[in-house]
Amino acid sequence: MKLEKWNQSYGFLLGKVLQQMETRFADGLAQYDINARQYGVLLFIEGNPYSSQKDISESLQIDRTTMVSHIDHLETLGFVERTRNPNDRRSYSLLITPRGNDVLNSRWEFLIKTELAVLAPLSQQERKLLKDLLVKVWITL
Amino acid sequence: MKLEKWNQSYGFLLGKVLQQMETRFADGLAQYDINARQYGVLLFIEGNPYSSQKDISESLQIDRTTMVSHIDHLETLGFVERTRNPNDRRSYSLLITPRGNDVLNSRWEFLIKTELAVLAPLSQQERKLLKDLLVKVWITL
């Protein structure tokens, strides 16, 4: 791999590393019939139970109308449940089902393994450094 | 911003940082009627003149049939030129036009500025560290 102008950009490098992680992770999700975004939605609901679809849309920056299809799909698979929010019956309170929880746990381990595989060239210390730098940027976004 | 399970993944963090850079960069490309991928194609051809569409497809991992439309678009705008490869008349030798070169230079400065703005929370030393870590991962992909 030659270092040229076009791969001196942070965006290019971030994109390449991310692309690897996403492709590999997607392979491990296929058996559950969900994609990486939908797994992200599951993760978010796990960490923020009783969220509305709007909450998730805004936090994950996924379009509200696309969110409808994601939740439809996850509900059909029995991974999430739409319950009404008694304080505002316009919105749902979304919850992870036991089946959804199994997927979350099983695929979380897989995700971590996948990311470590892509970051294999880095030492544990370097990986920690990378995460710290990324978090430092992310918290200001 | 709360640090939870769902944002402890490298993939999540990489994605968020990249998303910021891409959105901002796209805004600065709009006036030239191209998107970030098409700018990436221009950059590649600049660094690898006489490339074929297949070369670009493989290196940038953009589908070959999608590449046809990208090159069509860039050719219509007068940013690249399709010339025949005399050694293999099945493939093209793609070249940047002077107009394409103007776009490349002007938007390169903008790209660098955009990336630095997103990475503003990092010191110069930390940015260098981040790039070194990303390059280290990328060269093994």
Added chain:
DNA sequence: AAAAATTAATCAGCTAAACTGATTATATAT
């Protein structure tokens, strides 16, 4: 309290990008 404005979810329709599979022209291998 009634009317007006706002909001969450949904639906229909559009666009862009990735993908599959087929076709054409050219090149390489047997």
Added chain:
DNA sequence: ATATATAATCAGTTTAGCTGATTAATTTTT
């Protein structure tokens, strides 16, 4: 020569994001 392989292209499908409109519920204004 014949068969196989390859680069570019085209037609058609899928998926995600987007716009704009609708419905039901909530909040604000009069």
